[in-house]
Amino acid sequence: MRAVDEEFVEFAAVASGRLRRVAFMLCGDWHAAEDLAQAALAKVYVSWRKIRSREAAQAYAARTLLNIYLADRRTKRATELLISEPPEHAMETPGPELRITVLAALATLPPKARAVVVLRYYEDLSVDQVADLLGCSPGNVKSQTARALDKLRPLLAEAAPGSGPAGYRAPDITEERGARSG
Numbered sequence: 001m002r003a004v005d006e007e008f009v010e011f012a013a014v015a016s017g018r019l020r021r022v023a024f025m026l027c028g029d030w031h032a033a034e035d036l037a038q039a040a041l042a043k044v045y046v047s048w049r050k051i052r053s054r055e056a057a058q059a060y061a062a063r064t065l066l067n068i069y070l071a072d073r074r075t076k077r078a079t080e081l082l083i084s085e086p087p088e089h090a091m092e093t094p095g096p097e098l099r100i101t102v103l104a105a106l107a108t109l110p111p112k113a114r115a116v117v118v119l120r121y122y123e124d125l126s127v128d129q130v131a132d133l134l135g136c137s138p139g140n141v142k143s144q145t146a147r148a149l150d151k152l153r154p155l156l157a158e159a160a161p162g163s164g165p166a167g168y169r170a171p172d173i174t175e176e177r178g179a180r181s182g
Contacts, residue, residue, distance in 0.1 A: 008048045012041050015061050022062065025118040026069045026111075028103045036072070040065035062123075063133050066115055073111035105155040113148040120145055 019040055023033035044051075044061045051057050106114050112134070119130045120141075127145075131138045 004049060007054070008045055011054070011057055012045075015058055016041060018058075019061060019065055022118065022123060023065055023069065025106070025122045026066075026115060028107050036065055036068055039068050043068070059133075066119075066133055070111050070115065101156060105152050108155060109148050109151065113144050113151075116141055116144045117148045117152070 016037055019037040020030075020033050023036035023040075024030055027033055027036065040061055043064045044057065047060070048057075051060055106117065109117065115134065116130060119125045119133060120127070125133070127138045127141045130141045134141065
């Protein structure tokens with residue numbers, strides 16, 4: 001194997017776990033998350049020789065993952081089929097009730113709003129970093145975040161009143177608009 005290929009294999013081994021977790025937070029399905037992460041890594045591999053800084057490779061992979069997710073959501077929107085009954089086989093992903101509640105609430109958001117919330121609060125990126133990733137202005141990120149949190153807050157309060165870790169406090173929308181600038 002060539003040295004460039006070995007570098008990519010090392011990068012992929014380190015980055016794939018994080019990419020899968022972010023993809024899962026975006027789409028809410030482990031199988032789809034695996035597909036998204038693999039597609040992102042495949043596109044990164046094609047461009048691997050062009051990536052000048054190996055430190056920038058993680059950011060490039062994250063941006064690629066996000067672009068694939070958003071493009072996929074745009075094309076699948078009209079073809080999704082909602083069913084009233086669960087599949088015969090339960091998915092084996094046991095987790096805390098709060099996690100399920102949060103994922104269900106995230107699923108109600110449009111793809112770009114969901115991406116903003118995941119990047120801001122799960123990936124802990126600043127407003128400016130999210131704006132760079134999404135190719136929009138920081139003001140757009142702030143307004144998308146505010147609208148998304150306005151929509152999520154009642155869903156989370158209604159679905160899980162009083163649950164959650166001790167001392168947990170949902171992000172305050174006034175912080176997002178004022179004090180938290182990046």
